[in-house]
Amino acid sequence: AQSVAQPEDQVNVAEGNPLTVKCTYSVSGNPYLFWYVQYPNRGLQFLLKYITGDNLVKGSYGFEAEFNKSQTSFHLKKPSALVSDSALYFCAVRGTNAGNNRKLIWGLGTSLAVNP
Amino acid sequence: KAGVTQTPRYLIKTRGQQVTLSCSPISGHRSVSWYQQTPGQGLQFLFEYFSETQRNKGNFPGRFSGRQFSNSRSEMNVSTLELGDSALYLCASSPVTGNLGYTFGSGTRLTVV
Numbered sequence: 717a718q719s720v721a722q723p724e725d726q727v728n729v730a731e732g733n734p735l736t737v738k739c740t741y742s743v744s745g746n747p748y749l750f751w752y753v754q755y756p757n758r759g760l761q762f763l764l765k766y767i768t769g770d771n772l773v774k775g776s777y778g779f780e781a782e783f784n785k786s787q788t789s790f791h792l793k794k795p796s797a798l799v800s801d802s803a804l805y806f807c808a809v810r811g812t813n814a815g816n817n818r819k820l821i822w823g824l825g826t827s828l829a830v831n832p
Numbered sequence: 833k834a835g836v837t838q839t840p841r842y843l844i845k846t847r848g849q850q851v852t853l854s855c856s857p858i859s860g861h862r863s864v865s866w867y868q869q870t871p872g873q874g875l876q877f878l879f880e881y882f883s884e885t886q887r888n889k890g891n892f893p894g895r896f897s898g899r900q901f902s903n904s905r906s907e908m909n910v911s912t913l914e915l916g917d918s919a920l921y922l923c924a925s926s927p928v929t930g931n932l933g934y935t936f937g938s939g940t941r942l943t944v945v
Contacts, residue, residue, distance in 0.1 A: 750933065759836070759922050759936030806875065819888060824874040 718743045720809050722823035728832050729797045737792040737826045739807030749790040750808040751781055754825070760806060766790060777801070797830045804828075834859065836925050836937035845941045848902060851910040853940045857925030864906040865934065869920040871923075878921075881906055882928075888911050910942075918944045 719742045729735045741747055748767050752760040764775025771783045781792045792805060807823040837856040843850075845851050857864050866878040876882050877890035881900035898908045904925075910917055924934035 752936075757938075758839075759938045759942070760924075761932075762933055762935065765933055819877065821879075822875040 717748045718809065718811060718819070720821050720823040721809055722805075722807055722826045724826050726823075726827045726829065727830065730828045731799050732796050733830065735794050735801070735830070737795040737828060739790045739792065739811040739823060741788050741790065741807075742808050743821075746811045747790075748764075748821075749781070749783060750805045751775065751779070751790075751792050752808065753777075754804040754806065756803075763805075769799070770802075785799045797828075798828045799830050799832050802828055802830045810817040836923055836935050838921075838937035838940050839921050840940060841938065842941045842943075844945060845913050846860065846945055847913055847915060849913050850909065851913060852943060853908045853910075853921055853942075855906045855908070855923030855937060856923075857906070857923075858935055859926035861927050861935070862904050863926045863928060864900055865906065865924045865926075866908050867907070867922040867924065868892075869922055869939070870918075875922070913944045915944050917943060921934075 721740045723738055727737055748763045751763040753763055754760045763779050764773050764781055766773045766783045774780045779794050781790050783790050804825045804827050806825050808820050810820045838911045839854045855864055863882045865880040879886055879898050880888040884900045891938055895911045900906045920939045923937045923940045926934050
């Protein structure tokens, strides 16, 4: 069965420090992987996605993520955190085989707090 | 280019009532998906519509239904509301079906009392 795990409910970092939000997945076939961000009382905003190609994906607002097939991970990173990055981050995955494997499966989210 | 528009933004209903939520996708987007978001359960997929046809359905009871119109606008209906239906309901649109990237609306916050 497909699944996504975001092992940390909350991540705290100091402004200016690098940040990592972790995501691991389980899916049949090759994965399509996504990161979204949600600010309070708002919908989700797309950050980046991995479909194929270079394992390092660059996205919006200076975020990037690295696809690691052997570790089945797709961690979100940013070299220097801003207070405005404080939000809820969601990882999502879908498989590439037919049928239900193409459903988008979401992690439960990680709350990122960047302290000034 | 206008984003995904959901109306209303906030709604308070009484148990047993029914409610209809509306979603207007980005112009040109033909796929509309609905999600329920609650603190404990995260994002739960309700259904996806593409070209007025339901393409996928999540594991929700029959009280939850939806439809899509020829202009791609979509409505979601919940009948016989329960307290547990209180949630943020999110609509997401994409140009085609296949879950390759969504644009989300700001959601409708439904409170059932």
